[in-house]
Amino acid sequence: MNRLAGKVALITGAGRGIGAAIAHAFAREGAAVVLAELDLETAQRTAREIEAAVVDANRGTSDTSGGSGGSGGSAARVLAVRTDVTQSASVQHAVDEAQRAFGPLDVLVNNAGINVFCDPLTMTDDDWRRCFAVDLDGVWNGCRAALPGMVERGRGSIVNIASTHSFKIIPGCFPYPVAKHGVIGLTRALGIEYAPRHVRVNAIAPGYIETQLTRDWWDNQPDPAAAQQATLDLQPMKRIGRPDEVAMTAVFLASDEAPFINASCITVDGGRSALYHD
Ligand code: NDP
Numbered sequence: 001m002n003r004l005a006g007k008v009a010l011i012t013g014a015g016r017g018i019g020a021a022i023a024h025a026f027a028r029e030g031a032a033v034v035l036a037e038l039d040l041e042t043a044q045r046t047a048r049e050i051e052a053a054v055v056d057a058n059r060g061t062s063d064t065s066g067g068s069g070g071s072g073g074s075a076a077r078v079l080a081v082r083t084d085v086t087q088s089a090s091v092q093h094a095v096d097e098a099q100r101a102f103g104p105l106d107v108l109v110n111n112a113g114i115n116v117f118c119d120p121l122t123m124t125d126d127d128w129r130r131c132f133a134v135d136l137d138g139v140w141n142g143c144r145a146a147l148p149g150m151v152e153r154g155r156g157s158i159v160n161i162a163s164t165h166s167f168k169i170i171p172g173c174f175p176y177p178v179a180k181h182g183v184i185g186l187t188r189a190l191g192i193e194y195a196p197r198h199v200r201v202n203a204i205a206p207g208y209i210e211t212q213l214t215r216d217w218w219d220n221q222p223d224p225a226a227a228q229q230a231t232l233d234l235q236p237m238k239r240i241g242r243p244d245e246v247a248m249t250a251v252f253l254a255s256d257e258a259p260f261i262n263a264s265c266i267t268v269d270g271g272r273s274a275l276y277h278d
Contacts, residue, residue, distance in 0.1 A: 001061075003255045005030035008102040010094060010144055012085050012113025017211035018161060021243030022109055022250045023078075027054050028189040029251055032077035032102040036085075036094040038112070041256030043080035051076045077102055085112045088145070095145040103138030104153060107254040108146040110139040110183075111161040115213055117173045128175055135179035136186070143190055147199065159253045160187050161246070162265060164207045164273045184265055191263025200262040202253045207269025208240035236271040 009026045013019040014035035023033045027050045037043035054076035079101050083094040098105055118124075126256055139160050149201035150156025165177035166184045184203055191201035208214055220228035232238060246268050252258055253266070267273060 001028065001057075002030040003251060003257065004107070007031045007254070008034075008098060008104065009107035009109065009254060010034040010036055010081060010098045010105055010142075010146070011093075011109040011111055012032040012036045012091075012138065013038070014109075015039055015046050017213060018047045018206065018209060019111040019244050020245045021247040022054060024050055024262065025244065025247035025251050026107070026254065027076050027078060029105065029255070030059065031254075033078045033079075034094065034098040034101070036083035036112075037080065037081070038084055040080060042099070043082070047078045047080040050078050054078075062233040071245070083109075085141055088141045091138075091141040091182075091199060092145045095149075098151070102256070102258040104149055105146050106150075106155065107157050107159070108142055109141040109159045109161065109250055112138050113161060113163075113213075115173075116176050116218060117217070118175070119172060120174045123174060127213050131179050131180075133177050135176065136182040137187055139183050143186070143201070147190070147194065151194055151197045152201045154198050157254045157258075158187075158190070158199070158201040159250050160201070162201040162203040162205045164188070164205050164269050166203070166205050166265070168273060187265065188263045195262055200253075200258070202203070202258075202261055202263070203265040204240060204246060204249050204253070205267045205269070206246050207267070207272045208235070209243055209246060209268075210240050214240070215256060234272065234275070234277065236275055239270070241270060248275060 009031045011019050011023050014023040015037035026033050035043040081094045081097045084090045114134045116127050118127050159181050162183040163180040166180040187201050187203040218224045218228045
């Protein structure tokens with residue numbers, strides 16, 4: 001508890017999946033969290049769940065510590081803001097709202113992302129643009145909105161959610177890995193640019209994580225059950241990851257426990273990308 005106490009964090013795509021798990025974990029660790037999400041209703045629902053969870057946790061703490069007990073725990077600081085990461089003005093608005101509600105931004109997590117999986121030569125121009133607009137421009141839009149304040153204050157942590165597709169290629173998944181390779185390039189470039197101003201920029205590369213994104217991919221295969229089984233068979237731990245397992249790494253990178261980790265990427269894939277197979 002309280003590893004992020006006093007910090008203000010904005011997480012894009014935080015209505016569900018990995019982003020929602022990061023928002024929950026950050027709030028649990030004492031941060032004020034802003035859920036910057038395309039679908040406002042989803043974001044508001046997740047915000048209410050976070051509020052309830054934090055109040056419950058605080059109530060439990062005050063009960064066991066012999067405090068006033070039972071009168072209700074302190075409220076979480078949570079805000080949902082409709083945000084389209086493909087639009088720089090929309091992301092800037094979310095950062096401004098965060099600052100207005102809670103004060104200057106300490107942490108940005110660029111999590112929003114979409115799967116665009118095509119065959120290169122049959123892919124449409126729209127597929128290409130859609131993928132880059134969310135998966136790479138979206139990350140840059142977040143960084144550009146958050147960095148000026150962080151640089152001015154001389155502190156900040158940005159965490160970009162990349163992918164194991166940032167290093168490896170699966171045929172038929174074009175151009176998602178091209179954009180995700182770009183996320184690593186952006187992370188390293190900005191991490192180096194702003195290291196002298198004490199702003200750290202890092203990435204997390206998740207492997208298969210159980211979210212709607214992954215379930216949609218299985219459901220789009222000719223035999224979803226066989227596709228799911230094939231995915232599990234290729235996992236060293238014989239399971240895929242959980243969103244909260246990515247969130248724990250995001251907490252670490254966002255916190256003051258990682259002061260010398262910069263321009264780096266932590267892979268969270270149960271060892272999958274280290275496994276040799278044919
Ligand atoms: P989900 O699809 O479950 O969640 C993504 C969230 O991002 C949704 O809430 C979605 O909102 C939101 N979003 C999409 N487009 C935009 C946009 N333009 N502006 C703001 N928000 C947007 O995905 P995951 O949680 O699985 O993925 C999160 C990140 O992790 C992504 O960057 C993904 O590439 C990456 N990742 C995921 C892996 C996995 O196995 N799940 C593996 C490796 C990386 P809405 O529902 O309204 O569209």
